[in-house]
Amino acid sequence: MNFTRYPRRAYLEEATPIEFMENLSTFLGMEVNLFVKRDDLLPGAGGGNKTRKLEFCLADALEQGADTIITCGAVQSNHCRLTASWCCKENLDCHLILEERVKGTYHPENNGNNFLFHLLDVNSISVVPGGSDMMAEMRKKGDELKSHGKKPYIVPGGASNPIGALGYVACAEEIMNQLNAGHQDIDHIVVPSGSAGTHAGMVAGMIGTNANIPVSGINVSRPKDVQEGIVYNLAEETAQKLEMKMSIPREAVVCYDQYVGPGYSLPTDSMVEAVRLFAKHEAILLDPVYSGKAAAGLLDLVRSGHFPRGSNVLFLHTGGSPALYAYMPTFRKDN
Numbered sequence: 001m002n003f004t005r006y007p008r009r010a011y012l013e014e015a016t017p018i019e020f021m022e023n024l025s026t027f028l029g030m031e032v033n034l035f036v037k038r039d040d041l042l043p044g045a046g047g048g049n050k051t052r053k054l055e056f057c058l059a060d061a062l063e064q065g066a067d068t069i070i071t072c073g074a075v076q077s078n079h080c081r082l083t084a085s086w087c088c089k090e091n092l093d094c095h096l097i098l099e100e101r102v103k104g105t106y107h108p109e110n111n112g113n114n115f116l117f118h119l120l121d122v123n124s125i126s127v128v129p130g131g132s133d134m135m136a137e138m139r140k141k142g143d144e145l146k147s148h149g150k151k152p153y154i155v156p157g158g159a160s161n162p163i164g165a166l167g168y169v170a171c172a173e174e175i176m177n178q179l180n181a182g183h184q185d186i187d188h189i190v191v192p193s194g195s196a197g198t199h200a201g202m203v204a205g206m207i208g209t210n211a212n213i214p215v216s217g218i219n220v221s222r223p224k225d226v227q228e229g230i231v232y233n234l235a236e237e238t239a240q241k242l243e244m245k246m247s248i249p250r251e252a253v254v255c256y257d258q259y260v261g262p263g264y265s266l267p268t269d270s271m272v273e274a275v276r277l278f279a280k281h282e283a284i285l286l287d288p289v290y291s292g293k294a295a296a297g298l299l300d301l302v303r304s305g306h307f308p309r310g311s312n313v314l315f316l317h318t319g320g321s322p323a324l325y326a327y328m329p330t331f332r333k334d335n
């Protein structure tokens with residue numbers, strides 16, 4: 001695949017590691033061999049998946065002459081933290097619009113990512129009620145900034161458009177290069193599925209590289225059909241952007257929604273268990289909103305015999321651990 005037609009910043013020093021999780025695999029009875037792709041270790045303050053997408057989105061902004069980035073997310077958004085982080089490095093202004101999806105959850109002095117927005121010195125934070133039209137809110141902010149002579153560029157929520165999703169097509173290729181170099185066979189990949197750029201990019205990349213390893217998405221908010229439709233459309237648009245000759249088969253997009261629990265960002269017992277098991281057996285920190293719920297899905301799929309015995313399963317760790325510090329009471333032992 002050819003990414004050279006698109007502006008891209010070089011935020012990755014090298015490929016993120018793929019590690020065998022021997023302790024966790026043993027704990028689960030060696031039904032399957034679990035591997036992890038450590039995108040939690042990507043550069044950018046606190047690490048995580050948005051760095052790969054921002055390589056393309058911020059390069060596009062710079063190419064268009066922008067001096068200011070506007071983006072949006074939930075009150076504990078990792079995407080907003082990483083956008084703020086790369087704006088520091090690129091000397092771009094950064095304005096955040098936060099959606100208070102769970103009423104009463106935003107406090108300026110919150111811990112976790114919210115604390116880091118301030119430390120990374122974002123230019124402004126506006127909080128809007130859950131269900132707001134986030135694109136309209138960002139455009140409104142953009143008009144205001146333009147009237148002050150600024151050149152704003154809007155990065156959509158999660159950087160999940162065909163430009164940002166290129167970052168995960170590139171990740172799929174990176175994974176295949178690592179597996180081929182190490183003669184490591186992987187049968188199945190499990191990823192979190194949120195604003196969908198990660199999942200869509202991985203699906204397009206696995207087809208585009210002709211590796212065709214099946215990818216399963218674990219939803220963090222939406223019902224299965226809705227999420228599959230969103231991922232499919234974005235994967236198809238991304239494949240077109242890359243001028244891939246093949247289209248995305250609809251059945252290549254598979255989502256599981258039974259690990260969402262009561263809703264986006266709301267803790268579940270299986271998320272708490274997954275966060276504890278990854279910490280205790282592998283010294284890997286997950287997060288409560290994305291990677292913790294995705295790992296809960298992974299553990300359940302393993303325990304329920306979804307993968308044939310002896311399969312090699314790769315979990316994409318998308319990061320997010322700064323959000324743990326906003327959820328400490330959820331992880332107290334007596335909880």
Ligand SMILES: *Cc1c(COP(=O)(O)O)cnc(C)c1O
Pocket residue numbers: 048049050077078079158160192193194195196197198199287290291318319320321
């Ligand atoms: C944004 C995010 C995801 C989900 O990725 P999408 O591309 O939005 O689907 C998963 N994990 C973490 C830690 C994230 O911040």
